[in-house]
Amino acid sequence: MNRRTKIVAVAAAVLLTLGAGGIAAASVDEAPAPAAARAAVSEAAALTGTAKLYRPAGDDITFTFDAHLAEKDRQDPMKATGTFRFSHYKGDWGGYAKVKVDCLTTGGKVAVVSGVVVETDVKEFKKARVGVTVHDDANGDRLGYTWMTADPKKDKVPPCISGAPFEKVKEGTGDFKVVPWEFVYPTE
Incomplete structure (x- = not known):
C-alpha cells in the first residue's frame, strides 16, 4: 500500500x-434517567380521561380531559395547560365545547379544572370560563360543573372554581386519572 x-x-x-x-x-x-431523576421532571398535577354521564332519559353527555401542571410550575396552578371537552346530545338537540385550561388543582383523587371556551356551537358558552370537578373513584367516578349554578352568559366564574362532583359517571365509561398535586409550603 x-x-x-x-x-x-x-x-x-x-x-x-x-x-x-x-x-x-x-x-x-x-x-433513560434513573427513577429519582425521572420523578424530578414529572408533572405536579394532571387530569386525563373520558367518561359519559349517567342519565336515565338517554342523554349522551361526554367529558374528556387532558390537563397538566408541569413540575416547574408546581406553586402556580394557573400555569396549567391542556384542554377539556364536553358535549351533550339528545335526539337532534345538543352541542359541544372545547375549553383551553387556565387552572388545575388536585387533591388526592379529586381535581378541579377551569378554562375558557375556545370552540363551541352553543352561543351561551362562547368565551365563557367554566369549571369542572372530577372525583376519580374506584367505586364509580363522579363529576360536577359550574353551569349547574352559574349562567355562562352572565356569571363570571373565577379560575379554579367548580361545583361538587354530584353527577354519576355511566358504568363502564369512566377512565379518569388524577395525579395529586402537592403544594410545597415555605419553611421560612
Whole structure:
C-alpha cells in the first residue's frame, strides 16, 4: 500500500472510531434517567380521561380531559395547560365545547379544572370560563360543573372554581386519572 492510501485508510479509521465513540457517548447521554431523576421532571398535577354521564332519559353527555401542571410550575396552578371537552346530545338537540385550561388543582383523587371556551356551537358558552370537578373513584367516578349554578352568559366564574362532583359517571365509561398535586409550603 502506498503512503497516500495508508494515510487515507488511517484517517478513515480514526473518523469512524471518533464517530462511533460520539454515537456511543450520545447514546449514554440519551439513556433513560434513573427513577429519582425521572420523578424530578414529572408533572405536579394532571387530569386525563373520558367518561359519559349517567342519565336515565338517554342523554349522551361526554367529558374528556387532558390537563397538566408541569413540575416547574408546581406553586402556580394557573400555569396549567391542556384542554377539556364536553358535549351533550339528545335526539337532534345538543352541542359541544372545547375549553383551553387556565387552572388545575388536585387533591388526592379529586381535581378541579377551569378554562375558557375556545370552540363551541352553543352561543351561551362562547368565551365563557367554566369549571369542572372530577372525583376519580374506584367505586364509580363522579363529576360536577359550574353551569349547574352559574349562567355562562352572565356569571363570571373565577379560575379554579367548580361545583361538587354530584353527577354519576355511566358504568363502564369512566377512565379518569388524577395525579395529586402537592403544594410545597415555605419553611421560612
